Amino acid sequence: MIARAKSSVFWPGITTNIHQLRARCANCNRNAPSQPSAPPYPPVLPEYPFQCIAADYFHYKGQTYLIAVDRYSNWPIIERAKDGSKGLVDCLRKLFATYGISDELSSDGGPEFTATLTRNFLKSWGVHHRISSVAYPHSNCRAELGVKQAKRIISSSTGHNGDLATDQLQRAILQYHNNPNPETGISPAECIFGRPVKDFIPILPGKYQPHPTWRDTLANREKALRCRHHKAAERWTEHTRKLTPLKVGDHVYVQNQTGNHPLKWDTTGQVTEVRQFDQYLVRVDGSGRITLRNHKFLRKFVPVRPLIRHRIISEDLRFLPNATITPDIQKLNTTILPAISRSTTDHPQCNVIPTPTIDTDLPPADINIPGCTNEATPSIPAIPQNQPKLPLALRRLMDFNRKGLKDN
DSSP: OHHHHHTTOOOTTHHHHHHHHHHHOHHHHHTOOOOOOOOOOOOOOOSSTTSEEEEEEEEETTEEEEEEEETTTOOEEEEEOOSHHHHHHHHHHHHHHHHOOOSEEEEOOOHHHHSHHHHHHHHHHTOEEEEOOTTOGGGGHHHHHHHHHHHHHHTTTOOGGGOOOOHHHHHHHHHHHHOOOTTTOOOHHHHHHSSOOOOSSOOOTTTTSOOSOHHHHHHHHHHHHHHHHHHHHHHHHTTOOOOOOOOTTOEEEEOOOSSSSTTOOOEEEEEEEEOSTTEEEEEETTTOOEEEEEGGGEEEEOOOSOOOOOOOHHHHHTTSTTOOOOHHHHHHHHHHHHHHHHHHHHOTTSOOOOOOOOOTTSOGGGOOOTTOOOOSOSSOOOOOTTSOOOOHHHHTTSSSSOTTSOOO
16 A cells, blocks of 8 residues: 555655554454464473363263363373363362372363362462463463364264263273374373383283383483474464564454454454463453453554543633632642543543533623632622523532522
C-alpha cells in the first residue's frame, strides 16, 4: 500500500500518514492476516523421572479419558474420567503416591484443572501448575502427543462402554513400556527402572538385570537427544518472527480461534498481566471476562476515539457575571471531580454524557449559588419559562430546589 502511494503522489510525512490511516481502519484490522509464530523457547528438561508431568482429557468413541505423561521417560498413565475435578484429584494422588510427587504439572485451562479443589490439592502437595494458553495446544505439546499415542493404544482394546480393565489393553500398555525410543534406544521402563519390565515377549536371560549405573543412562539419553533437539529447534524457528512485547494497559485485538468467524480480529481487550512464555491475561471489552492468550493471537492498537474532557463547576461559573469561586467550590473541583474523571479514563468504553453549556444571555440576578457572591440583586426571582434548562449541578445548588422538591 505504501509503495503504491509513493509511485503516484508524495508529500512530507506520507509514510506516517499512511500508517495512521491503516491503524484507524476497522475493516482492515478485522481482516488482518494471522501473526507469525514466535521463536520457540528452549525446553526445561527434567532431571529425573516424574519430575514434570503433562496431563489432558480426550474423547474416544463417546467416552472421556484422562492421560498423564512423564516428560522424562514418556511413561503414559491412562484413566477413565469420572467425577470431574474430584476424579482428577484422586488420579493425581494415586500417581504421586506411586511414582513420587512431581515438581510441575502442565495442562490446559479445562474446568477440571482450574477447579478450586484441584488448585488446593496441588498447592497443599507443593506442585507448580503451568496452564497453557487458550487455543494454543503447542504450549502443552507433550500432553497432546500423549493423547495421540493413547488413542492408538486403546483402539479396539477397550471393553464394553469403554472399560479399560481388559487383558488386551494391559498387554498393549506393557509393550509400549518396553518399546525403545527410535532415537535414544531407551524404553520408558529402562528410564524409570533401569531395566525392561517382564511382558509376554521372551527376551534373553539377564536382560532384566538393572543397568550398571543411572549416570550412563542419563548421558546416553542426552547424547541421543542432542541432535533431535537441534533439528527440532531449526524446524520450529523457520518462518517465525520476534513480536514486540506487550505491557500492562495496552489495548489489543484478540484473534478468534473458534466460532463462526475464525481467524478474524473481532474482539478487543486490555492487557492486565504479563506472564512467561509470551502469555498475557486480557480483560475482554464488553463482558469484562479475563482470558489467557498467547502473543501470537494478540495485536496491539491505539484507540482512535479521543478521551472526553469533563467540565467542572468553576468552568461553568465563569459564564456568570460577578460570580467568584469560594474555597468550598475550589475543594469540590480538586477532589471529587478529578476522581470521577480518572474513573472514566480507566474505563474508556463507558458512555459519558456531555455537560450542556450555559446560556450567557441569562441575567446574573436569576441565580444565587452557595459559595459564590453576587451583588447584583438581594432576592431570587423565578426562572423565566422561555429560558433553557440549566445543568443539574447548578440546579441542585439553588435555594428553591431544596431536597424533596422535583426538578423543573
